[in-house]
Amino acid sequence: MNSIRSLPNHIAGFGDVTPYGGSCLAPPPRRAGAAPVSKVGSGKLLADLAAAFDACLIRDGATLSFHHHLRNGDGVLNLVLAEAARRGLRGLTVAPSSLFPVHAPLVEHLRSGVVGRIVTAYMSGPVADAVSQGVLSVPVLMQTHGGRARAIESGELVIDVAFLAAPAADRCGNLNGVDGPAACGVLGYAMVDALHARQVVAVTDHVVPYPACPIEIAQDHVDFVVQVRSIGDAQGILSGTTRPTSDPVGLAIADSAARVIEASGLLEAEFSFQTGAGGISLAVAARLRETMRARGVLGSFATGGVTGYLCGMLEEGLFRSILDVQCFDLAAVDSYRRDPRHMAMSASLYANPNNRGCIAHELSAMILGAAEIDLDFNVNVTTGSNGRILGGSGGHADTADGSKLAIVTTKLAAGGGPKVVERVGCITTPGSSIDVLVTEAGIAVNPRRKELASRLADAGLPVRPIEALQQAAGAARTPAAQADGSGRIVAVVQYRDGSVIDVVRLPA
């Protein structure tokens, strides 16, 4: 260009001048040495995952992230790690928001050294078993869903490449979860990864015309798009834990929990509510639905991993909106697709304790499960009675901390052992954030909540000391092996704020 002004080298009050050079300067690369991302047209579309590994310069020791919106139907993590193994990579850190039985092939990558470290908020199935048995020399970092978002936003967890399972994507990387054969709905966990990872690869089996609509994650956060045959099976998002119970004992517990909420004084205008996945939790929702109808309560919002049951309550006018980080069944996907009151939220908006206020902190009542709970109301959803990992916090510790009323519901002798114990084998959620325990043998209120205990007693609810529930549950359990502090640490349980609340050890 021959008409550029003659410009001073320095302008007072502005600084040194870089004169316009005739075309737009290339943007800085996302990662030193990585392939430049085409800013125009179809340049982001890569032939296969191998090309994505090349383009992103994935090397030994890289941190790769994944999200679990397809839950036990996810196909992307296995595809990506198979490619990593094919390339002979070593020592990768894998940071999925959760791991399920479908991720069994990861076990071999742990054994072979392709993957050296796991950071996640939940793991069940073969990977959890292998970790519990010491397959890794480095402990797994078990976060909460909100803690994971906090760690990513703060730079504590740096993701080199985020692989996003995208049910629908266009050639520029705009994507959503409501179209395509594996439509799983809201992509709340993926949103945080997309915003903060150094590089982002959308993996899709459904390329749609530009622009993907509605856009859930936009092209300005996606470096590459890879089309594969299948990203997984959306049917897999419906796990066993998202169906309401029909068991009479479970229903009785749900009824008590609902009565606790009613007696708490919270079930009035602006009531907000989350159920964890679980049969009793959903039965509580069913019971509340009746009461809200009868009382004419208009709630503020329902939230969580969202089920069709909650969507029905929205449609009925019992809540003003749904805030959804992840759909737990296909009815919820459909609701999200068509109802603007059913809104997506990122994992950070959901539960990050360090942002400017997360939704979990606005909850009136939260229904939680427990593998075991102890006399200090500490809850374990991380390990089983055999000391092996069987889950993890997910949003458990986040919502227990954030909600005004955190209720743990459990059958006293479910899962092969007493549920109320002297001391839990692993602390996932501190007792200070649990308000009430509801069992078939009565209700225990955290001694910190004296006023609540009075309300419940006044309402005629069977409030008992937690020690009495422990006795009803059977003989006190022997403390789990790790309590003696001698076995090797296989997992570090990180509280949502980044502190360490417990560890999981190999048997001594």
Add this chain to the structure above:
Amino acid sequence: MNSIRSLPNHIAGFGDVTPYGGSCLAPPPRRAGAAPVSKVGSGKLLADLAAAFDACLIRDGATLSFHHHLRNGDGVLNLVLAEAARRGLRGLTVAPSSLFPVHAPLVEHLRSGVVGRIVTAYMSGPVADAVSQGVLSVPVLMQTHGGRARAIESGELVIDVAFLAAPAADRCGNLNGVDGPAACGVLGYAMVDALHARQVVAVTDHVVPYPACPIEIAQDHVDFVVQVRSIGDAQGILSGTTRPTSDPVGLAIADSAARVIEASGLLEAEFSFQTGAGGISLAVAARLRETMRARGVLGSFATGGVTGYLCGMLEEGLFRSILDVQCFDLAAVDSYRRDPRHMAMSASLYANPNNRGCIAHELSAMILGAAEIDLDFNVNVTTGSNGRILGGSGGHADTADGSKLAIVTTKLAAGGGPKVVERVGCITTPGSSIDVLVTEAGIAVNPRRKELASRLADAGLPVRPIEALQQAAGAARTPAAQADGSGRIVAVVQYRDGSVIDVVRLPA
């Protein structure tokens, strides 16, 4: 809590251990010394702007940002700066995405020293006049809309406090532009400020029940909420430049521009289109509408500051979607409110040249205005023939650079002087990114686009050398005062990539 585990001080493969301390650690403050933000309930609601200045610790020299979605109806910038003046603050940097005549009170703050510097993408009216006359000792930084997003995301422009004019907000700071008396629609410019400012204050005249729905900017990015009597007048978003022309000369130019697009070969499936605000531009849209109907073209997207006219084309099925950074009239607000194909985009997604691909780079055709254009096709939309600032790039340079076909339309002798000149008084958009000039006296094609020139000539369009159009426009204009490089610099014109493309000077 008495049941916390005894934990090692250090865990191999994890690092030093901060044990859980009994409650969630407080998040780090957004700004050293600033008031902590309540994470729960109504703690973000402040009584007035004075309380927001206190809470945000706004001091002399702070950088405050604003957005221009209410355009010439905006009331928030004036309210905030009145409070700054009341407090006796000095040397503030004000970074609004644009300034309009309604912001006339800012002139007094420039004179008094309350505001010492302006960073913006567009200014017209009394503030532009005062700047042109040298009211500030430090040059104004004139960015592009995309360049502003780039500067904010890269940390080049650090915003201490972003004030968001929020047509509707809830007590936790979730907000949207579709409800309330000043509903102005999409808040695309505000989105970037909200994500990156150190602190964010939502200023609203319409507090809605929690949660605001639909959420455009979420509570995890908003520190405080202030309710005021009025944030402005949504009628002000409809400025004179958003009405289609009815002038016969203008209509003839629009007809030619549409024929240029048709002849270019771009008006086929996946066509995408943006009109700048302007009567001729909208007349081009009207003409294209007829052709798209007649040819059965399904376009990909229309974009820009969006008018009801484009929304009508969406509804008619001529485009698959609209990507909207800002609504230019109330019909567009209404379309955005009810049609999910009418999607919001942030200013970064719109036009930031340094993200992973902006929408402007996907444009087929862009219709642009010009205050003047020169023989190298450089365009000035920053200064008038008197050398004074009358506008600025907005998205002009961004979309000219990004689009496949950038067409400048202008009447040859509009605005009091010849439009085609030897050399523009100020370069806003480099000629290298302008493809075609359309006037009532003929069409000039940039010599870089020989193939395009042939296509247009083959289609029977009156292609002429730009020199011929200059002659038709009248005598060559005297170069503007700043070309001699002796007057004081009152504004630096920054290209979208951060380089400097020109300066505006006081007359020597």
